Amino acid sequence: MNRRQFIYSGLVAASTAVVSPRFASAQVSSGGGRVIVIGGGLAGLVAAYELNKLRYDVTVLEAQERPGGRVLTVRDFGDGVYADAGAARIPSDHDLTLKYVNEFGLPLIPFYPTQGKFMRLANGMVEQTDWDKFRDATRFAMGLGDADHWQKIKGGNDLLPKAFAGRLKEKVRYGTPVVKIEPTQNRVTVTFRERDKLQALDGDFLVSAVPFTMLAKMEISPAFSAAKMEAIRTAGMTSASRVFIETKRRFWLDRGVNGFAFGDDFAEIWNSTFGEPGTHGIVQTYVRGGYSAALGQLSETDRVATTVAKLKKFFPEIDANLVKGRSKCWSEDPWVLGAWANNGSSAGQRREANVFFAGEHLSNHGSWMQGALESGLRVVNEIKTARQAAAA
Ligand SMILES: Cc1cc2nc3c(=O)[nH]c(=O)nc-3n(C[C@H](O)[C@H](O)[C@H](O)COP(=O)(O)OP(=O)(O)OC[C@H]3O[C@@H](n4cnc5c(N)ncnc54)[C@H](O)[C@@H]3O)c2cc1C
The missing domain is CATH 3.50.50.60 (FAD/NAD(P)-binding domain)
Structure with a gap:
């Protein structure tokens, strides 16, 4: 040689x-x-x-x-809260995932709440809605089949x-x-x-x-x-990105919304701290394809600022409660260069x-x-x- x-x-x-x-x-x-x-x-x-x-x-x-790899739990937030940056949801028919979760004795909790109102955009205006309408709106981003029973690992999926x-x-x-x-x-x-x-x-x-x-x-x-x-x-790989906005408290609960919404740019908006102990909150946005690629062009500061501006529609209180924000654009991860194969x-x-x-x-x-x-x-x-x- x-x-x-x-x-x-x-x-x-x-x-x-x-x-x-x-x-x-x-x-x-x-x-x-x-x-x-x-x-x-x-x-x-x-x-x-x-x-x-x-x-x-x-x-x-x-x-x-x-x-x-792409199962990554971000833990550098205050108050012990955490959020999954990659694999987040476990559908109820994913028998192999559930088999190993059980084999290792990892506890599961629901991904979506059954309490509180969801939010979605109707003609550009925020509307509080129930689970069925939220799930139908989210179908534009991805099929949420039997999502009523989707779960996540308590403590973070990286477990x-x-x-x-x-x-x-x-x-x-x-x-x-x-x-x-x-x-x-x-x-x-x-x-x-x-x-x-x-x-x-x-x-x-x-x-x-x-x-x-x-x-x-x-x-x-x-x-x-x-x-x-x-x-x-x-x-080839599809682009997908997440932005995490940490808040001092889960203020949305005060007005009966659960922190889950479907927003501009087909963004799924999640209350990642649903089911977690602690008082800090994390509102996470999830965009794919061209929206993700566009976000990836921005500096870290601008990704956070743009996301906070978009989230204000749903969470007007966000500025007053902001702790910090950070992003994960999978296309720039040097060990994968994308979110999943297309x-x-x-x-x-x-x-x-x-x-x-x-x-x-x-x-x-x-x-x-x-x-x-x-x-x-x-x-x-x-x-x-x-x-x-x-x-x-
Ligand atoms: C944004 C996003 C959302 C997702 N949502 C979900 C979800 O809700 N539910 C779900 O079940 N799944 C979800 N997934 C998919 C799931 O995360 C992946 O399908 C799965 O983790 C892929 O595993 P893998 O082992 O095939 O690849 P990877 O996890 O990419 O593992 C490959 C490993 O190889 C390593 N590697 C790369 N190059 C080298 C090298 N040269 N030498 C040595 N090592 C190397 C990498 O560091 C990495 O650890 C999501 C993924 C993303 C990105």
Whole structure:
């Protein structure tokens, strides 16, 4: 391998890749074989968790310093309140999400209140309304099927990926972005960066559980099939953004509204602190597509100011109660570059040598935690089958 091959995204690798002694010793295969998982979002975590149960020797390489990817609970507000910036709602028919929530003993609470009035715009004017009309208005942004029974995890949805990661312990390696994949017929080598040094790790199987926008940045040598490379190259993501406005108290309750509304720009407006202890409130707005892209063009200060101005229609008291605001535009998150995949292809799912592919973008429930979990479990079965075929 020549030195040029170690150049990735402007990083000039002055060092030669080394296999650390820690990894070298781990290469002695265990019962099921050694599996490297790229990405510690729900797809990668569930695959690692189930393969670990089956006595495969798993290592998850996660670029960030936390598990969960797009399941992110923001906790830097006062008074102990928090809000989910990514996955927020769990529909009642998402059996896999609910299965793991139950397996880890995580408590669920309703996402939508049954008390108080909702709000929506009618001919540009704010109208207080009941659940049915609010749900119908919200249908413009997304189908709220059986949303009467949608739930969230008490304490924040990031407790789910944290529970997986807690079971896997040191098998999840944080701050280890993968930069190169080298698949051969029976094995695979990945190169990742850790504390500015490149390291290599060998495995029997590799699970790629990163969005294709991230896979597109990795060097793949030799390249996957033409169909797979095309699926990776053409992958697109939808834009979605959240703005969180923290308030000194939940003043809206004084006038019998519950803090949920449907506003300008097809924005869903949520009282994220519904069901949380404490007195501070968080009003969260959620925009998608072009509205999200436009918001992303603004500075952080302007995102907050624009959002507060729009929220005043529903919450005239907001200025007097404002603590602070902050935003999360998923298109600018360097580890995903979007909110969810807006296209998928069967070529995307197909294995390449001993490399297997998971992630919400490769599932029947794209843009949901359920999809990420479903894809991770599919890959577990594919690896089991491949292992059995190799042993036969
Ligand atoms: C705004 C928004 C709203 C949503 N709302 C809901 C909802 O209400 N309910 C619901 O169920 N779902 C919702 N979702 C969808 C849900 O969050 C995702 O479908 C799911 O979390 C995706 O999981 P994943 O494992 O496929 O990908 P990710 O969570 O993106 O995980 C991929 C992981 O790979 C890591 N990574 C990336 N590049 C590298 C690299 N080079 N090397 C190593 N690691 C790397 C990332 O850091 C990340 O941790 C929402 C998502 C968003 C963004």
